[in-house]
Amino acid sequence: MSINWIWLMVGGLFETGFAISLGKAQQSSGKQMSFWLLMFLLCVSISMYLLFKAMGGEKAIPVGTAYAVWGAIGAIGTVVAGIVLFHEPITFWRMFFLSSLVISVIGLQLVSS
Numbered sequence: 001m002s003i004n005w006i007w008l009m010v011g012g013l014f015e016t017g018f019a020i021s022l023g024k025a026q027q028s029s030g031k032q033m034s035f036w037l038l039m040f041l042l043c044v045s046i047s048m049y050l051l052f053k054a055m056g057g058e059k060a061i062p063v064g065t066a067y068a069v070w071g072a073i074g075a076i077g078t079v080v081a082g083i084v085l086f087h088e089p090i091t092f093w094r095m096f097f098l099s100s101l102v103i104s105v106i107g108l109q110l111v112s113s
Contacts, residue, residue: 002059005109008066011050012073017043019078023086047074065112072105 018040025036047070055066079098082088 004054004057004059004061007050008054008061008070009073011047011054012070013077014043014047014050015070015074016077016081018047019074020081020085023082061112065108069105069108072101076101076105 021036021040021043025033025040028036051066051070054061054070055063061069076098079088079094083090
């Protein structure tokens with residue numbers, strides 16, 4: 001696995017971080033809300049930078065693949081975090097489509113040069 005894939009995966013985790021930060025900011029006020037909005041800005045900056053890094057260099061990941069995988073990692077992480085942190089429902093169809101997203105991300109990684 002190239003460093004670009006590692007950057008991409010870590011960037012996807014920071015995408016989860018910025019989504020969680022927005023959810024937490026919605027549930028807070030005052031200084032706590034400011035903290036979560038600052039965390040959002042930090043996470044979105046790091047996430048975008050790592051996406052940018054993954055699409056460059058010798059082992060560049062094609063933009064379409066990189067963006068799809070980055071977004072999927074963020075989406076998967078956000079759904080799981082929503083279930084754990086925000087007590088969102090676990091339904092058959094949510095898990096079915098989440099599983100199909102995971103399979104698609106693995107497929108994209110396998111067929112990308």
